[in-house]
Amino acid sequence: MKNIVKIIAIIFGILFITALAFSALTIFNLSKASREQTASEEIAAYHFGVFLPQNTYLFFQDVIAGARAAAEEFDCALSFHPIGNDTKDFFMAKYAGFDGIIVYPSIAEQVAQFELDEINRAGIPIVLIEHGLSDKSPWPFVGTNNFDLGKKIGELSGRNNDQPIQMAVVYSEKSPGILSEKELVEMGIRSALNDRNIKLLTVMVTNLNPLDAENLTYQILRNEPEINTIVFTDTNDTLAAIQVLVDLNLVGSVRIIGFGTDEPILDNVGKGILAGTIAVFPVEIGYNAVKVLKSLCDEGYSESYVDTGVGIITKENLDTVQKGLGGGVK
Numbered sequence: 561m562k563n564i565v566k567i568i569a570i571i572f573g574i575l576f577i578t579a580l581a582f583s584a585l586t587i588f589n590l591s592k593a594s595r596e597q598t599a600s601e602e603i604a605a606y607h608f609g610v611f612l613p614q615n616t617y618l619f620f621q622d623v624i625a626g627a628r629a630a631a632e633e634f635d636c637a638l639s640f641h642p643i644g645n646d647t648k649d650f651f652m653a654k655y656a657g658f659d660g661i662i663v664y665p666s667i668a669e670q671v672a673q674f675e676l677d678e679i680n681r682a683g684i685p686i687v688l689i690e691h692g693l694s695d696k697s698p699w700p701f702v703g704t705n706n707f708d709l710g711k712k713i714g715e716l717s718g719r720n721n722d723q724p725i726q727m728a729v730v731y732s733e734k735s736p737g738i739l740s741e742k743e744l745v746e747m748g749i750r751s752a753l754n755d756r757n758i759k760l761l762t763v764m765v766t767n768l769n770p771l772d773a774e775n776l777t778y779q780i781l782r783n784e785p786e787i788n789t790i791v792f793t794d795t796n797d798t799l800a801a802i803q804v805l806v807d808l809n810l811v812g813s814v815r816i817i818g819f820g821t822d823e824p825i826l827d828n829v830g831k832g833i834l835a836g837t838i839a840v841f842p843v844e845i846g847y848n849a850v851k852v853l854k855s856l857c858d859e860g861y862s863e864s865y866v867d868t869g870v871g872i873i874t875k876e877n878l879d880t881v882q883k884g885l886g887g888g889v890k
Contacts, residue, residue: 604631604635604636604637605634605635605636605854605857606635606636606637606659606660606853606854606857607636607637607638607639607657607658607659608631608636608637608638608639608658608659608660608661608662608850608853609638609639609640609641609653609656609658609660609661609662610624610627610638610639610640610641610661610662610849611641611642611643611649611650611653611661611662611663611664612624612640612641612642612643612664613642613643613644613664613666614642614643614644614646614647618795618820618822619795619820619840619842620664620842622842622843622846623664623689623690623842623843623845623846623849624640624846625843625846626842626843626844626845626846626847626848626849626850627662627846627847627849627850628846629843629846629847630846630847630848630849630850630851630854631850634850634851634854636850636853636854638850641653643663643664643665643666643667644666644667645667645668650663650667650675651675653675653679653684654675654678654679654682654684658684659684659685659857660684660685660686660687660853660856660857661679661684661685661686661687661853662686662687662688662689662849662850662853663676663686663687663688663689664688664689664690664691664737665688665691665692665693666691666736669693669740672693673693673697676693676697676699680698680699685853685856685857686699686700687699687700687701687702687849687852687853687856688700688701688702688703689701689702689703689845689846689849690702690703690704690737690842690845691703691736691737691740692737692740692741700852700853700856700862700863700864700865700866701864701865701866702845702848702849702852702865702866702868703737703845703866703867703868704737704738704840704845704867704868704869704870705867705870706737706738706741706742706744706745706748707744707745707747707748707751708748708867708869708870709738709745709748709838709840709870710744710745710746710747710748710749710750710751710752711748711749711751711752712748712752712838712870712871712872713729713745713748713749713752713791713817713838714748714749714750714751714752714753715752715872716817716835716836716838716872716874717749717753717789717791717815717817717835718752718753718756719835719836719874721789721815723788724756724757724758724759725753725756725757725758725759725788725789726758726759726760726786726787726788726789727749727758727760727761727762727787727788727789727790727791728762728763728764728780728784728787728789728790728791729742729745729746729749729761729762729763729764729791729793730764730765730766730773730776730790730791730792730793730794730797731745731763731764731765731766731793731794732765732766732767732773732792732793732794732796732797733765733766733767733768734766734768734794734796734797735793735794735819738793738794739765739793742763745793746761746763749761760786760787762784762787764776764780766794766797770796770800771800773792773794773796773797773800773801774800774801774803774804777790777800777801777804777805778804778808780814781804781805781808781810781813781814787814788814788815789814789815789816789817790814790815790816790817791817792816792817792818792819793819793838794819794820795818795819795820795822795825797819798816798818798819798820798825798834798837799822799824799825801816801818802816802818802824802828802833802834805833806833811832811833812832815835816833816834816835817834817835817836817837817838818834818836818837818838819837819838820837820838820839820840821837821839821873821881825837826873826878826881826882829873829874829875829878830875830878832875835874836872836873836874836875837872837873838870838871838872838873839870839871839872839873839881840868840869840870840871841868841869841871844868844869845868848866848868852866
């Protein structure tokens with residue numbers, strides 16, 4: 561019996577030492593990234609850690625581009641780190657010596673709230689981007705107003721369309737900021753269409769599997785012919801749906817409202833495959849997040865909410881948008 565107890569104690573000791581070593585390594589890597597980033601530039605006034613989901617979506621690449629532009633303008637150094645259940649970086653952020661952090665809190669809300677409270681108690685300024693928390697948080701938020709996003713969807717779905725609208729809104733785990741506030745999106749849709757008849761509003765959700773949107777689009781087109789408008793809230797899902805429409809030779813059989821401003825999305829707006837696309841502005845999100853965090857560090861206060869806007873892109877304003885004249889995205 562004593563031997564069994566001793567073996568169990570040894571196993572737990574090994575596990576504890578392993579976990580401790582892994583945590584120490586994570587802190588070391590975070591600090592190393594901080595030192596290398598600062599050393600590669602002139603000595604900056606602040607070093608900020610930016611925590612984003614680990615993926616290659618263009619949205620986050622644009623957030624990074626905007627943040628880097630602001631960092632150069634406002635004399636800040638940045639290092640970028642993953643956030644997710646399979647990485648410890650965010651959970652060790654309070655020990656890494658950051659002057660402030662920018663977070664897209666894409667992990668479970670209770671976990672995110674706990675960690676952010678811990679970081680806050682450590683005296684580190686925080687800015688949340690695009691994906692807020694349902695509880696009223698004390699931290700500045702930079703990103704999209706999802707009620708306005710819904711209003712733009714409603715406005716676009718009603719353009720040049722006299723038929724009763726039977727709509728499927730496809731949310732995605734790949735866009736957690738929108739998914740977490742889908743009630744606001746739907747309120748916005750109904751607000752924009754308050755004088756129109758929405759005969760059906762169906763809500764669907766795709767997962768992180770890139771094939772999920774393709775399968776869902778097949779399902780809608782084959783099994784739910786009453787739906788005449790499909791709205792996507794993720795760029796990758798939009799591209800998958802376009803391919804299904806083309807493969808089935810059903811272009812024009814249903815109105816598709818896309819999401820994003822990637823070049824393939826805009827090309828399909830021009831071809832008429834998409835009725836239009838909803839544009840958010842990730843470069844502005846990244847830029848303003850750094851600007852707000854710099855203000856927090858310099859002055860101790862900042863704007864509590866920066867709305868980076870939502871736009872509609874259709875054939876009518878596509879040329880203006882592609883020429884970069886900006887004002888056409890309304």
